[in-house]
Amino acid sequence: xxxxxxxxxxxxxxxxxxxxxxxxxxxxxxxxxxxxxxxxxxxxxxxxxxxxxxxxxxxxxxxxxxxxxxxxxxxxxxxxxxxxxxxxxxxxxxxxxxxxxxxxxxxxxxxxxxxxxxxxxxxxxxxxxxxxxxxxxxxxxxxxxxxxxxxxxxxxxxxxxxxxxxxxxxxxxxxxxxxxxxxxxxxxxxxxxxxxxxxxxxxxxxxxxxxxxxxxxxxxxxxxxxxxxxxxxxxxxxxxxxxxxxxxxxxxxxxxxxxxxxxxxxxxxxxxxxxxxxxxxxxxxxxxxxxxxxxxxxxxxxxxxxxxxxxxxxxxxxxxxxxxxxxxxxxxxxxxxxxxxxxxxxxxxxxxxxxxxxxxxxxxxxxxxxxxxxxxxxxxxxxxxxxxxxxxxxxxxxxxxxxxxxxxxxxxxxxxxxxxxxxxxxxxxxxxxxxxxxxxxxxxxxxxxxxxxxxxxxxxxxxxxxxxxxxxxxxxxxxxxxxxxxxxxxxxxxxxxxxxxxxxxxxxxxxxxxxxxxxxxxxxxxxxxxxxxxxxxxxxxxxxxxxxxxxxxxxxxxxxxxxxxxxxxxxxxxxxxxxxxxxxxxxxxxxxxxxxxxxxxxxxxxxxxxxxxxxxxxxxxxxxxxxxxxxxxxxxxxxxxxxxxxxxxxxxxxxxxxxxxxxxxxxxxxxxxxxxxxxxxxxxxxxxxxxxxxxxxxxxxxxxxxxxxxxxxxxxxxxxxxxxxxxxxxxxxxxxxxxxxxxxxxxxxxxxxxxxxxxxxxxxxxxxxxxxxxxxxxxxxxxxxxxxxxxxxxxxxxxxxxxxxxxxxxxxxxxxxxxxxxxxxxxxxxxxxxxxxxxxxxxxxxxxxxxxxxxxxxxxxxxxxxxxxxxxxxxxxxxxxxxxxxxxxxxxxxxxxxxxxxxxxxxxxxxxxxxxxxxxxxxxxxxxxxxxxxxxxxxxxxxxxxxxxxxxxxxxxxxxxxxxxxxxxxxxx
Ligand SMILES: *[C@@H]1O[C@H](CO)[C@@H](O)[C@H](O)[C@H]1NC(C)=O
Ligand SMILES: *[C@@H]1O[C@H](CO)[C@@H](O)[C@H](O)[C@H]1NC(C)=O
Ligand SMILES: *[C@@H]1O[C@H](CO)[C@@H](O)[C@H](O)[C@H]1NC(C)=O
Numbered sequence: 005x006x007x008x009x010x011x012x013x014x015x016x017x018x019x020x021x022x023x024x025x026x027x028x029x030x031x032x033x034x035x036x037x038x039x040x041x042x043x044x045x046x047x048x049x050x051x052x053x054x055x056x057x058x059x060x061x062x063x064x065x066x067x068x069x070x071x072x073x074x075x076x077x078x079x080x081x082x083x084x085x086x087x088x089x090x091x092x093x094x095x096x097x098x099x100x101x102x103x104x105x106x107x108x109x110x111x112x113x114x115x116x117x118x119x120x121x122x123x124x125x126x127x128x129x130x131x132x133x134x135x136x137x138x139x140x141x142x143x144x145x146x147x148x149x150x151x152x153x154x155x156x157x158x159x160x161x162x163x164x165x166x167x168x169x170x171x172x173x174x175x176x177x178x179x180x181x182x183x184x185x186x187x188x189x190x191x192x193x194x195x196x197x198x199x200x201x202x203x204x205x206x207x208x209x210x211x212x213x214x215x216x217x218x219x220x221x222x223x224x225x226x227x228x229x230x231x232x233x234x235x236x237x238x239x240x241x242x243x244x245x246x247x248x249x250x251x252x253x254x255x256x257x258x259x260x261x262x263x264x265x266x267x268x269x270x271x272x273x274x275x276x277x278x279x280x281x282x283x284x285x286x287x288x289x290x291x292x293x294x295x296x297x298x299x300x301x302x303x304x305x306x307x308x309x310x311x312x313x314x315x316x317x318x319x320x321x322x323x324x325x326x327x328x329x330x331x332x333x334x335x336x337x338x339x340x341x342x343x344x345x346x347x348x349x350x351x352x353x354x355x356x357x358x359x360x361x362x363x364x365x366x367x368x369x370x371x372x373x374x375x376x377x378x379x380x381x382x383x384x385x386x387x388x389x390x391x392x393x394x395x396x397x398x399x400x401x402x403x404x405x406x407x408x409x410x411x412x413x414x415x416x417x418x419x420x421x422x423x424x425x426x427x428x429x430x431x432x433x434x435x436x437x438x439x440x441x442x443x444x445x446x447x448x449x450x451x452x453x454x455x456x457x458x459x460x461x462x463x464x465x466x467x468x469x470x471x472x473x474x475x476x477x478x479x480x481x482x483x484x485x486x487x488x489x490x491x492x493x494x495x496x497x498x499x500x501x502x503x504x505x506x507x508x509x510x511x512x513x514x515x516x517x518x519x520x521x522x523x524x525x526x527x528x529x530x531x532x533x534x535x536x537x538x539x540x541x542x543x544x545x546x547x548x549x550x551x552x553x554x555x556x557x558x559x560x561x562x563x564x565x566x567x568x569x570x571x572x573x574x575x576x577x578x579x580x581x582x583x584x585x586x587x588x589x590x591x592x593x594x595x596x597x598x599x600x601x602x603x604x605x606x607x608x609x610x611x612x613x614x615x616x617x618x619x620x621x622x623x624x625x626x627x628x629x630x631x632x633x634x635x636x637x638x639x640x641x642x643x644x645x646x647x648x649x650x651x652x653x654x655x656x657x658x659x660x661x662x663x664x665x666x667x668x669x670x671x672x673x674x675x676x677x678x679x680x681x682x683x684x685x686x687x688x689x690x691x692x693x694x695x696x697x698x699x700x701x702x703x704x705x706x707x708x709x710x711x712x713x714x715x716x717x718x719x720x721x722x723x724x725x726x727x728x729x730x731x732x733x734x735x736x737x738x739x740x741x742x743x744x745x746x747x748x749x750x751x752x753x754x755x756x757x758x759x760x761x762x763x764x765x766x767x768x769x770x771x772x773x774x775x776x777x778x779x780x781x782x783x784x785x786x787x788x789x790x791x792x793x794x795x796x797x798x799x800x801x802x803x804x805x806x807x808x809x810x811x812x813x814x815x816x817x818x819x820x821x822x823x824x825x826x827x828x829x830x831x832x833x834x835x836x837x838x839x840x841x842x843x844x845x846x847x848x849x850x851x852x853x854x855x856x857x858x859x860x861x862x863x864x865x866x867x868x869x870x871x872x873x874x875x876x877x878x879x880x881x882x883x884x885x886x887x888x889x890x891x892x893x894x895x896x897x898x899x900x901x902x903x904x905x906x907x908x909x910x911x912x913x914x915x916x917x918x919x920x921x922x923x924x925x926x927x928x929x930x931x932x933x934x935x936x937x938x939x940x941x942x943x944x945x946x947x948x949x950x951x952x953x954x955x956x957x958x959x960x961x962x963x964x965x966x967x968x969x970x971x972x973x974x975x976x977x
Contacts, residue, residue, distance in 0.1 A: 029172050029266050029280065030622045031111035032615065032639070033671055037267035038280035039622075040114075043168050044107040044161065047287030049075040052307050055300050056084035062872065073284070077103065078646050078674070084309055085347075092312045092347040094507035094607040096643040101407050101611055102157060102308025104641065108613060108625040109161025110168075115624040116726050119235070124169045126233040126247055127240075130195050133170065137163045138191040141290060142823045143730050144306075145911030146793030148298045151352075151368055153306050153406065155795035155818045159729045160294070160306075167290060168283040172265045173247060174230040175205075177279045178218055178272070184286035189293060191826040198228045204243020205229040209261030214271040217261050218245065231255075231263045248272075296869060297911040305351075305370075308406075312347065312506035315339060315375070316354035316405050318397045319382060320415035326384035327490045328414045328444055333379050335497040339504050340372045348505055354405050357382055358397030360420060366400045391420035391470075395428050396761075398439065398477075402431040403759035403797040409437045410483070410503040416445035416490075418470035425473065427757060427799050430812045432481040434627070436714045440483035440499060441474040444490045475597075479515050479658070480687070482713025484540050484599060488572030495571040502536055502576070502603070509609045510601065510713045511535070513689065515659050517597035519544065524600060525589045529696060529708035531644070532604040537566075537577040537590065541598025548577065551586025585706070601713075607644030610692050610710055615639045615677075623677075629811045630683045631746075632718030638666065638678040640692065646673055647697040649705065653678040655688040658715045662686060683718035690716065719811035721745035721752070721772075723802055730820040731796075734788030738781060741813065743802050745776045755801045756782050762796055770802065786819045792910075794819040825860040829906035829914035831891075832856070838920040840897035847897045848873075851918055853904065855889040856882075861909035863889050869915065871895055871902030 030039045053071045060067035069075070069083040077100055085093040117123040122132035140163025147156035167188060171177060176185055187193045199205050199222060206229075209217045222229060231247035232240035238253040240246065246255035248262015248271035255262045255271075262271040265279040272279075295303040304310045319325070319332055336353075343349040353375035355367040367378045394415055401411050432439065471485065478485040488496045512526040519541065528535060528551070539546055539558065546558040548565045556563035558575055566579040579588075592598060614630050615623035615637050623637065630636040642648045653666040653676070666678035690712040695705035725741035743752060749772060756766040763785045770778040784798055796817050803810040831853045838849035857863050866889055868875055873895025882888045893902055897920075904916040 029168060029283070031114045031618075032107075032623045033677065034267055034622055037269075037276060040110045040165060040168055041107040043280055043283045043287060044110050044164050045077070045103055046073055046075070047164075047284045047291060048103050048106065048307060049077065049080045050284070051288050051291040051295065052304070052309060053080050053083065055295060055303055056080070056309075058869075059300055073281075076646055076673075078644065081309070084304070092506035094347075094605060094644075095312045096507065096607045097408060097609045097611065098308035098311035098406065100308075100641055100643045102153070102306070104611060104613065105154065105157040105407070106161040106164070109158045110165045111161075111624055112627075112727065113162055113165040115618070121233070123166050124233070125166060125173050125230050128198065128201075128230050128232075128244075130174075130198055130228065130230070133166050134188050134191065134195065136166050137188055137290075138826070139163075139730065139820075139823065140166075141189060141293065142910060143793075143818045143820050144294055145297045146820055147795060147818050148294070148302050148306055148793075149911075150791065150793035150795070151305075151370070152793060152795035152818065153308075155729070155816050156306055158727075158816055159818060162729055164287050164290070167286055170230075171279040171283040171286060172270075172276075173263075174228060175218055175222070175245070175263060176228065177265065177275050177282060178263070179223060179226050179228070181282070184282060184289050186289060188286070189290050197226060201241060203227065203229075204259075206243065206245035206259040206261075206263070208259040209271065211261070214248070214261040215274060217259060217271075218263065219243075293913055296905045296913040296915065297907050299865075299867065310351055311406060312349065312351045313504045313508065314352045314354060314405055314409040315350040315500075315504050316401055316409050316411040317379070318356045318358065318394070318401045318411060318413040319379075320359060320392050320394065320417060321357045321382055321384055322359045322392055322417065323384050324416055325414070328416065328442070328493060329379075329382050329384055331493045331497060332382075332414055334494065335500050336379060337376060339501055340376065344372065350504055352406065354401055354409075354411075355379055356397045356401045356404075358393045360392045363393040363397040364400050366404045368404050391418040393421050394419040395421045395424035398428055399424060399431060399759050402428065402435055402437055402439075403795075405435065405437055407435050407437065409435070410508070411437055411439045412500055412503075413439060413441045413474075415441070415443060418467060419473060422473065424757075425477070426801055426803070426810060427755070428477060429480055430799050430801060430814060431759075431797070432477070432714055433629075433716060434814045436712065437481065438483040438503075438713045439477055439481040440503070441478055441485045442493060442496060443471065443474060443485060443487045444493055479599065480715045482510060482513055482601070482689070482715070484538060484574065484601065486540065486572060486574045488574070492571050495569060496574060498569060498576060499538070499574070502534075505534065505605055507605050507607055507609070508603055509606045510603055510711050511709060512602045512711055513600065513713060515597070515599045516592075516594075517659060519592075519594035519596050519598050521591075521593040523589055523591045525587050526602060527587055527693075527707045527709045528585050528604075529606075529608070529706050530585050531606040531608045531696060531708065532585075533581065533606070535579040535602065535604040537579065538601045538603075539575045539577075539592070539598060540573050541594055542573060542596040544575075544592055544594035544596075544598040546575075546590055546592040549589040549591070551588060608642065608648070608696060608708060608710070609644060610640055610642045612638050612640045612678075612690050612712065628722060628813055629717055629719040630680075631722065632683050632685060632720050632809075634683060636680045636683050636718075638680065638690070640676045640678055642674045642676075642692070642694070645696060648674060648694055649697065650676050650692060650694040652691070652693040654691045654693075655680060655684060655716075656691050656711075657684070658687040658689055660686065664688070685718070687715045687717040689714070720747065720807075720809050721802065721804070722811050723800060723813045725800060725813045725815060727815050729816075729818055731784065731786055731817045733786045733790040733792075733819050733821060736783045736785045737817075738783050739798075739815075741780050741782065741800055743770055743772055743778045743780065745772050748772070748774050748776050750804060750806075752778070752802045753805055754780060755799075755803070757799060758784065759797045760794075762786050764798065766800070784817070786817075790819045792819065792821045823910050825908065825910050825912065827858055827860045828912040829855055829857045829860070829863050829908050831904060831906065831914060831916035833918070834890075836918065836920070838897070840920065844897035844900075848894055849897055849920055851891075851893040851902060853891050853893075853916060853918075854882075855891055855904070855906045855914070855916070856886055857906075857908045858886070860912065862887060863906050864909050865905075865907045866891055867905050868893075869903045869905045870917070872899050873902065875904075 032041045057067040121127040121129040125133040143159040144156045231245045232254045233247035238257040240254040246262040248255045265272045265276045475485040549555045554564045556565040569576045614626040616626045655664040669677045693709045697705045731737040766782045772778045799814045801812045834852040900921045901919045906914045
């Protein structure tokens with residue numbers, strides 16, 4: 005009866021409250037048990053460490069970090085970056101964010117697909133679950149190919165959820181398995197030995213013990229089953245196992261009890277740890293497949309590891325902009341050329357041109373020379389009399405850039421596409437990216453009218469109300485609206501050089517509008533370098549006071565505290581390194597509006613995400629504005645050290661001095677849950693204060709503070725939508741969303757759009773009836789020629805026209821043509837010549853193999869994942885008309901093993917391992933294969949064969965056709 009009432013409550017409140025967390029390893033936090041978060045994080049840390057180790061080994065460097073389940077994010081980050089010149093040891097945030105993005109996407113599955121059997125491999129839905137996993141893997145690979153790493157992480161997190169749940173919900177562990185079930189990531193292998201639909205699998209538990217409820221014959225015959233689960237009905241096929249637990253009504257029916265290993269108190273909780281460890285190994289296996297398909301460098305990018313800073317420009321290309329474009333070129337070329345090959349080199353470049361009516365395309369590249377060519381080919385032409393598509397261009401850049409990027413917009417005109425303002429603001433909130441505007445119209449108006457009229461342009465100037473738009477967007481993002489003349493723009497672009505360093509952190513930021521005399525203090529900690537203070541506004545008067553009491557007025561260009569650059573409405577103070585620890589004070593006096601921003605370089609930073617409590621205690625990510633006036637929870641991670649104490653997490657009013665204090669609960673050393681009693685009415689930034697415990701110097705802990713540059717805000721209603729990570733080009737995709745409010749009635753304006761101008765249809769308004777909820781439907785269509793792996797961001801906004809309160813959901817989709825090629829490339833050895841003397845360095849050996857992709861999409865890449873010899877490739881057509889890639893490998897006899905990796909167009913991976921070690925070892929294969937020897941003889945080998953000739957060398961060649969797992973060995977005498 006109790007559970008009936010509970011279920012009824014969920015049904016009634018189903019639209020307002022989260023469904024119970026029921027059907028999985030716990031998503032994020034659960035004392036004493038291993039959650040999806042920890043499984044995903046550990047697998048990523050271990051696999052990433054392996055990749056870094058292999059790269060280090062190949063380059064002859066040491067890698068001493070032991071790879072085990074005790075790895076920490078900061079230790080892996082340090083080991084991966086310290087000896088590599090091209091990644092910055094300071095730039096910690098992107099690695100933490102990538103891991104967080106992945107496990108939050110994993111956790112979302114429990115919320116939005118709570119009752120889907122396939123997503124959790126309940127109800128013996130092995131085949132459907134595997135489809136989700138393998139389609140997810142294909143989407144990850146396609147996204148990585150398009151450098152859409154955020155989308156790739158979303159797909160990766162979601163597929164990992166299903167993959168990991170298999171180990172908790174099936175009897176794989178109970179069957180005594182010692183390795184992951186690889187068939188789950190290999191779509192063309194048969195799913196053998198699944199218990200038939202009418203095969204009984206369980207008997208009732210003998211309470212209080214529920215350990216041995218799986219039928220002995222199931223265990224004996226190694227039949228695979230998973231538990232049935234329903235919160236609605238107790239019906240299940242006769243004799244089947246249940247999931248078990250409080251919410252599972254099927255487990256109260258014969259056979260009673262369940263088999264899940266979700267946490268330590270589950271019916272099979274005694275196997276929880278083993279299932280979780282197996283899930284870590286299975287997650288590593290799928291990461292290895294992705295790594296082989298994408299290559300080591302792209303894999304590390306996917307993990308956010310080789311990301312330093314992003315250089316992102318959105319540039320107006322109208323006729324009057326030629327000076328500005330020249331300056332954008334100059335400053336970017338100077339950054340690229342002066343930092344090439346150093347750890348300060350930007351890791352990614354983004355360029356979006358716009359004018360009227362065009363904007364885009366988005367260039368997103370890791371290749372500095374490609375970026376240079378693109379920016380070189382920009383030319384100022386046309387336009388001149390009309391406002392431009394500035395916000396459309398900015399929207400593309402926001403959706404295309406990594407999280408927390410610094411984006412610079414160059415324009416001298418008002419924005420025409422004002423209707424995008426709220427969407428741009430939503431994307432700023434979502435991506436936590438900072439936007440700085442370099443506006444060259446306001447003061448150059450007169451000069452430019454003369455110049456431009458003589459060139460046939462009509463005069464342009466940005467009216468104050470439009471400058472205010474740019475100021476507003478700069479403000480919400482934590483950037484600046486810098487107003488300068490064309491002649492002085494080259495001084496102002498120093499802010500771009502400042503921001504394009506790795507590990508940029510914000511210490512403090514305020515905006516005062518109208519201006520007011522005020523003193524601000526902030527703490528400079530020893531981890532900081534290159535601290536810079538920016539003051540923008542109509543000539544505000546200010547004085548800086550160092551921790552030791554020295555002072556410098558804002559009108560003194562060079563003083564004891566630093567050097568001050570004044571250009572347009574910007575003052576930028578570069579602090580001397582001597583004034584860089586302790587409490588700094590800045591005293592500002594101005595009657596007009598001003599902004600103050602202080603940045604520095606440091607590995608110590610933080611990331612935060614709102615999470616919502618589920619029934620049962622755990623949390624799910626909340627991907628939009630929290631409820632105003634209600635309590636909320638922030639999940640905070642501090643980067644850059646294994647030992648920090650967080651003393652304060654504050655919501656600070658963005659344009660005032662109100663503060664809401666959070667209650668902090670530590671989860672391990674660097675993660676924290678912060679409870680906020682009441683989300684304020686006003687927009688806010690998140691400020692974090694704490695102590696850095698420096699174990700190396702044994703000095704006293706030092707105070708530090710950081711602040712989120714981007715603003716967040718609450719809303720009195722929310723929107724939820726079921727995300728779907730992939731859509732097919734040319735096929736309309738229908739998406740339902742729900743608007744929920746705690747008020748009754750009311751009409752809400754709806755807006756939906758994509759960053760790529762895909763066709764979207766949606767209701768223009770929704771009425772929240774007396775229940776305070778309304779459903780809407782959106783149809784989204786990607787053009788049929790959209791390339792697989794393209795990502796598109798859909799924002800759905802709802803606004804209450806009376807209060808102008810609004811909320812949103814922002815969903816990322818990967819456009820994917822249905823993958824039909826599930827077969828991996830295969831290899832066939834043609835010859836091995838290994839006449840190796842005992843003194844191995846005196847001779848070399850050779851291998852020649854043919855690689856083919858059968859009826860598949862064709863081999864697009866062949867590389868070495870083991871062996872340091874030389875590989876050469878050529879293509880030929882075989883007698884039966886198939887394309888053959890001939891790989892010729894030559895290595896020193898001291899390097900006795902080689903593994904070739906062949907990848908086809910959709911990312912299926914085939915590997916091919918050959919060893920000339922003696923005595924040879926081979927793994928036992930199943931099935932048989934043929935090998936053609938010297939191009940003529942064909943031998944057929946079955947099972948594991950090791951041939952040894954003349955007692956000298958046995959050459960074992962294993963042909964790891966990934967799909968068939970075949971191995972064979974043969975000898976070349
Ligand atoms: C996971 O893999 C490691 C390393 O291969 C192995 O030692 C461990 O036993 C595996 N764990 C399980 C539960 O299979
Ligand atoms: C700011 O600090 C200065 C110097 O310590 C002091 O003279 C001034 O009164 C303060 N101003 C405000 C508004 O608190
Ligand atoms: C930042 O600080 C470091 C160390 O103090 C210094 O070597 C480097 O040149 C500075 N970078 C910039 C861009 O000023």
